[in-house]
Amino acid sequence: MHDLPAIADYVLWQRGMFPKLLISGGATAGQAEPEAEVIAARLVEKGMPAEALLLERAATNTGENVIFARRLAEHALGKDSIESLLVIGKVCSMRRYLMTLERHWPQPRRFACAVNYFGVARERWHEHEEFRRRVLAEFTKIPAYLEQGFLRELDLDAD
Template sequence: MTCAVSSPPKLTPQLIAEINRYLLVRTEIRKADLCLLFGSHKSADARVQVAAQLWCDGLVERVLVSGGEYTETGQCEAYDMGEALVAQDVPKSRIILETRAANTGENVVFSMELLKELGIYEAVQLVIAVGSVSASRRYIMTLERYWPEVIKMIAPANKYPVSVADWPLHAEFACEVLDEWGKIQPYLTAGYVHELNSETCPIID
């Protein structure tokens, strides 16, 4: 498989350790007001499973699904994933659909706007983000950019048939991780993301 990055770096033990520490970030998970489920075509099933488990475990009050890209079903990501959540026993009344976002920044900004329209924005103090494990840091760095005041946690979804620790051994997984690794500095420079604040993002070392 060819990585999206033109010249992926050589995977030395030192680089793998740095990626594991910085990019594949873990946070504590505690009861939150909202699960922000980032829409996806390619890893929707894995993401839905994680969000549904958070609900079943009583860890979230609501699930907001954000994704405006259309899938092969003819519906946008948010509708498809919302239906999948209902099939996993998440009550429809506790699911909010945001159907405009086309990128991660819009996922956050449009979700915030929708919560304000619904009159529940001020009640959200803790957020658990759900998205692909390879982009764990980028999700919460995007939240830090646009919604710095909330406590931010990440419950990553892994669609691959290997553990997260074994990502260097799986070609597609490794390409995805390296693609994400290459995004962080340009996104920081462009102002799309902000570095994390330890007070609002409880990272596990």
């Protein structure tokens, strides 16, 4: 969970870009507290108004993050009111996040903010042991997830 404070801090920097923030994440990797609660607590501690937050606390993987978050957002905000999404997440997993959205929630316009908490530039990922490990793990996940129908390939030529 070392990356969660970095993500929360990045959200604060982006604060003026959105009226509501939906945070998705359940208890994973042996953690007792849902990721959404950890991020929300840091945001509130740093001055984010609690009423601006929507928390999805059950998701245990990226597919569930999107499916459960979509359900919560449509219920809380109205299905037709969601025109765009700003996805904030780990730099090493951003392509998979966007591919998951393409599969399970393709309608809103999507923007991505990749948080890099590794202390080395994104293009130098291969020089940092943990960054390299996480990027290479994505190379094994994405083809398997595509084959299973969890993801949809991105059209990089689209607007």
